[in-house]
Amino acid sequence: xxxxxxxxxxxxxxxxxxxxxxxxxxxxxxxxxxxxxxxxxxxxxxxxxxxxxxxxxxxxxxxxxxxxxxxxxxxxxxxxxxxxxxxxxxxxxxxxxxxxxxxxxxxxxxxxxxxxxxxxxxxxxxxxxxxxxxxxxxxxxxxxxxxxxxxxxxxxxxxxxxxxxxxxxxxxxxxxxxxxxxxxxxxxxxxxxxxxxxxxx
Amino acid sequence: xxxxxxxxxxxxxxxxxxxxxxxxxxxxxxxxxxxxxxxxxxxxxxxxxxxxxxxxxxxxxxxxxxxxxxxxxxxxxxxxxxxxxxxxxxxxxxxxxxxxxxxxxxxxxxxxxxxxxxxxxxxxxxxxxxxxxxxxxxxxxxxxxxxxxxxxxxxxxxxxxxxxxxxxxxxxxxxxxxxxxxxxxxxxxxxxxxxxxxxxx
DNA sequence: GTTGATTAAACGAACATTCGGTTATTTTTA
DNA sequence: TAAAAATAACCGAATGTTCGTTTAATCAAC
Numbered sequence: 001x002x003x004x005x006x007x008x009x010x011x012x013x014x015x016x017x018x019x020x021x022x023x024x025x026x027x028x029x030x031x032x033x034x035x036x037x038x039x040x041x042x043x044x045x046x047x048x049x050x051x052x053x054x055x056x057x058x059x060x061x062x063x064x065x066x067x068x069x070x071x072x073x074x075x076x077x078x079x080x081x082x083x084x085x086x087x088x089x090x091x092x093x094x095x096x097x098x099x100x101x102x103x104x105x106x107x108x109x110x111x112x113x114x115x116x117x118x119x120x121x122x123x124x125x126x127x128x129x130x131x132x133x134x135x136x137x138x139x140x141x142x143x144x145x146x147x148x149x150x151x152x153x154x155x156x157x158x159x160x161x162x163x164x165x166x167x168x169x170x171x172x173x174x175x176x177x178x179x180x181x182x183x184x185x186x187x188x189x190x191x192x193x194x195x196x197x198x199x200x201x
Numbered sequence: 202x203x204x205x206x207x208x209x210x211x212x213x214x215x216x217x218x219x220x221x222x223x224x225x226x227x228x229x230x231x232x233x234x235x236x237x238x239x240x241x242x243x244x245x246x247x248x249x250x251x252x253x254x255x256x257x258x259x260x261x262x263x264x265x266x267x268x269x270x271x272x273x274x275x276x277x278x279x280x281x282x283x284x285x286x287x288x289x290x291x292x293x294x295x296x297x298x299x300x301x302x303x304x305x306x307x308x309x310x311x312x313x314x315x316x317x318x319x320x321x322x323x324x325x326x327x328x329x330x331x332x333x334x335x336x337x338x339x340x341x342x343x344x345x346x347x348x349x350x351x352x353x354x355x356x357x358x359x360x361x362x363x364x365x366x367x368x369x370x371x372x373x374x375x376x377x378x379x380x381x382x383x384x385x386x387x388x389x390x391x392x393x394x395x396x397x398x399x400x401x402x
Numbered sequence: 403g404t405t406g407a408t409t410a411a412a413c414g415a416a417c418a419t420t421c422g423g424t425t426a427t428t429t430t431t432a
Numbered sequence: 433t434a435a436a437a438a439t440a441a442c443c444g445a446a447t448g449t450t451c452g453t454t455t456a457a458t459c460a461a462c
Contacts, residue, residue, distance in 0.1 A: 163369035
């Protein structure tokens, strides 16, 4: 998926160069993840994307809008990947396991994008688009509600559910990326079992 | 505790004003938490601390050192608070519960410092002082090892242990601060019980 | 009067953004 | 269909501002 296929970003344009917009976004994600927000200027993004600084302003109003749109794009991409292979007739247990594995897979296949979202989500910048980014995860909410109705999941809030499923996984993936641990298949399976036991009756 | 009582930061000085250094740190933490690293300049920190920009350079070599030292200071302060009330003759269960509550208390009493550490820890800046910041939590490692030896805790890695104890709590506290949920005493107790069950045999 | 904390002022560099002009594509006109 | 007109992408250079940091002078304490 390119950023222009992302419906909420797409505007009606005639011959803008998709590759150019994508190059700008990729460069920004890469630089911000490597050097942080403070050290990533528009000129550096432009240089890394092989584009004039002025061209960035053809696609984005300003720096803040650029970063916000990138965040929302990555979040939407991630939420779409989470549901890959989850058909409507899956059991709660099956669907949850698939989503769990998809989450791990997305993070390991896209480590830079994953790290970017974590950095953004833990910065004050997230305040301006927290609501919109949460809307992408409605399918996960639906699955949770289904699991509670079927008395598979404990009668807890969605937030506590996530706190014992995706928060631990996220934390371990970050440790894995920073070199503190090796999150191999065995450790991943152990983690899944503890998470499953934690949120099920 | 003031930042000058923090041994690894203290230098031998005669007339330097402790209040001034503390004011600089407090201002930096406040501004960075509110506006992020990119929007927090040395002049803004100086202005908020009622100090000349040049004065900051009396206490800190440069901006990077300032931010790193603040991070390490807050981490050390937090790790010290975690152990408050944990005597040597506590059982594993008692000690863990106390530390758990101390963590929650520190975060709620010092929300800005807590948010600062989360922002820093999720940024690439953390790479330069990850090791040093982890050294503060050796007591927690000791408790974990004791619990494993006594067959109270599951035979898992420290990282997985933390992933199902402090990661969920951290996530819920952040949700609490951002207004997404209310983390009251009851929810906190529920969370503790799930965490305890997740990591104990 | 010496010492060291403190600062106002100033430094070049880098910042986000804009401007004027050019190029590439589409639409209109014939 | 072919050329002309219109449109919008695209860019290099320049805008004024702010950045992190330094310097040289002042101030306060002994």
